[in-house]
Amino acid sequence: MLKFLTRTRHHGKMDITDILSWLWLTLGTAVIAIPIAWAMLSSLKTEAEVNSFPPSLIPQSTVNTQVEGYDKDLSVWQWTKTDGETKQVALVRRIGIKATVVDMDKPEKTFQVPISEITQLKDVHFQWQNYTDPLERFDFFTYIKNTVFVTVVATILTLLLNSMAAFALSKYKFRGKNAIFMLILSTLMLPLSVIMVPAFIVIVGLNLADNLWGVIFATVATPTGVFMLRQYMLTIPDDLIEAARVDAASEFRIYWRIVLPLCAPALAVLAIFSVIWRWNDFLWPLIVLSSPENYTLQIGLNAFQGQFSVEWHYILAMTVIALLPVTIVFLVLQKYITEGVAGSGVK
Template identity: 75%
Template sequence: MIAFLTRTRHPGRFDLSDWLAWGWAILGTLVVAIPIAWAVISSLKTEAEINSFPPALVPRAAQTITVEGQAKPLSVWIRTAPDGSEQTVALVRRVGLSATVLDPTKPEETFRVPVAELRQLKEFHLQFSNYTEPMKQFNFLRYLWNTVFVTVVATILTLLLNSMAAFALSKYRFAGRNAMFALILSTMMIPLSVIMVPAFMVIVGLNLADNLWGVILSTVSTPTGVFLLRQYMLTIPDDLIEAARVDAASEFRIYRRIVLPLCAPALAVLAIFSVIWRWNDFLWPLIVLSSPENYTLQIGLSALQGQFNVQWHYILAMTVVTLLPVTVVFLFLQKYITEGVASSGVK
């Protein structure tokens, strides 16, 4: 790994192209990584800390102290008097530009000071309840299970149906094959907004409205998957398939035992795409599903955004949760991406 990272165009010395390549790689990494890192860090902040300005890099929370005679812990502040002296006080209440505070050593005496003289004390704090509370309040475990079910089942059906169509379009000779392939590719230019109403009417006619299967079955056939797999299957020698037919192998056996194993890199690429598409899909599940118990994660996240209040601490935490499965799938299958995409364009 070190040898690969330190490899230069000319052995033993760096030239301008090496510095430009390093600079571009570092810039691209920062552009992608900084927003993700900020979301992860902010997901561990309190709601008040997220809304504070200027924002802090490290998650913090206000220091509190339990004072005799007070029903709940009070936040700790530093008061800077006009003469420059500092005093540690606990905030009882704040009204406008004036605050009522007390000395923790003399809890029976309260006095009023201008807010401008106060500076809040904060300490490092990780708010893990941002991850646990939505699970209780909004049933996110149910949303997570629905999303996993839709993603896994839709991905399996996508790989199966698209590979069958690609096998027929690449290895069988029949009239209208190229026209059919062109028709499939032309559907890539049709946005969802155009077919949204007729597609929903079909789902209603099949009695699949407000059903996870209505989300799954309408998205399993994709022109991108057919194109990717067909182009990859064109690289498989026809002589190999003819030899299997001579040995009396059935067409399904040729497809299952020869074609699918050889297309593993392309299938892995399509699996990654399918997982990302299904996991992040928002519009179509929003149209099909109406019962909260059938919601997916993306619809569940929208429930945290009200008309007058946005619970950013919960939204960020659940966004991080939704990123984890896709990241894990990508890490396990990333080695197939370059090989699968590159080979799919070679005839």
Template identity: 85%
Template sequence: MFKFLFRTRHPGKVDIADILSWAWLFFGTTMVAIPIAWAILSSFKTEAEVNSFPPSLVPKAAETIELEGQSKPLSVWEWHKEGEESMRVALIRRIGIKATVVDIKNPEQTYQVPISEITQVKGVHFEWKNYTDPLKQFDFVTYIKNTVFVTFVATILTLVLNSMAAFALSKYRFRGKNAIFMLILSTLMLPLSVIMVPAFIVVVGLNLADNLWGVIFATVATPTGVFMLRQYMLTIPDDLIEAARVDAASEFRIYWRVVLPLCAPAIAVLAIFSVIWRWNDFLWPLIVLSSPENYTLQIGLNTFQGQFSVQWHYILAMTVIALLPVTVVFLLLQKYITQGVASSGVK
């Protein structure tokens, strides 16, 4: 691995191009990794620590202690007395710029000290409740199940329908083929805001409003998938298809047993894109779905954002969970990305 990462253009010799390449790759990786690492670490912070300033990288929480005579645990603070050694005290109450503290070693002794002289003591603490509470209290398990269902079914239908359309546009000869292909590509220029209302009217007409199938059916046909698979299928020799026809293979058998296996890299790339699109989709499910039991994960995350407060500790924790499936799919299929994308543009 070390040899692979630090290989040079000329074996045994390092020039300025190698140094610049390493510096650029390190910079780019750092810029991508820092927000992800920050989100993961912040997902283990308490609500108070997430909203604290200045922010800290490592999850921390205020240390508390139970003292005799006190009805509840008190937070621990460091009292920096001028000209003397600092001592640890427990905060009883705070009024304005004055605080009432008690000596931890001698709980009977209390002091009135300025707030500027005490500093709260914090220790490393991972708040696992950020992950467990939403799953128990906010039906996030249901949201995850709905999202998995929508993503899986929509991805399967996307691969089947787009590959069929690409097969017809790449291997059949009929009048208007190029016009149909250009019409499909032209839909790439239409933003969702343009087709949102007509698509919703169709969903309502099919009685699929507030239904997961209404979310699925409107998104399975993608011009990007048709274009990618068509360009890849153009690289498959027509002689293979003619040979299959000579052997009395049906058109569906040719499509299923000959063309699809040869398009595995492009299929894998489209599968990755489809999983990312469906898993992260927010606007269309928000329009179609209205019942909480039908919410997908992205709409469920929006429930933590209220009018007066935002529960960032829950949002960050559930966002990390939402990242895991997409990351796993990418890691499993990443070897096909370069090959699939590169070959899709070769005729």
């Protein structure tokens, strides 16, 4: 590891540029990782722990124990005597600066110590209820279900519709083809934020307001998808299609059984992007959806944090749920994603 970190392009010495480079990379990694890691760690803390300040790094909870003669569990404290000797005791009550404690081995006798001499014992504890409670007590299960539905259906439709358009634009000759292609490409420059008001009015006109299909239909035709697939299909030799025609395959069959399977790599890249786009979508679902039973996870999470802004232990747990699928997709397929972005400039 050390050898890896200290190796340079000029063998042997490490100059100032190398040091600065590594400093930049280390610092950048820390700046990126720390807030995310912090949110993840905090999402596993108990409500009391989340709200305590200064915060603790590792999720902990107080240690409690049962002591003979007491109905309730008592909390365990570390008692550091003035002579430096330490002992574990259970706290009975605390009044002012004095604490009444009991020796756990000899529970019949209580004694008093100054509270400055005792510190509470804690052990590592992951509060998984932060993840299960919102699913049971709030609507998060519905939100997740809706998001999965939108993501899956929109991705399938994205693949089908855009590959059909790309097939038409790459393998057929018909009047207006170039005009249609330019028209589709021009929408690449037109952001949702400019047309969101009339787009919503169209949704209302189609009776799709507050409906998941309204979220889906507006997003499935993407110029990026058409462009990406068209470029790929141009590399498929026309002879292959001609041969199929000689064998009396219908045009639709050629699309479905020949062209589509050959486009698998490009389709896979588009599928990855589509899943990430739809899972993360915010502004459009925010406009279209209005009742909580139709919320997607992003909209539901945003509404929840507005309404229950003090329940950070739940907010953070659901935030982690919202970032998890994308993170897993990225960990598995990072090569395709970074190359796809660098190659086509899409996001």
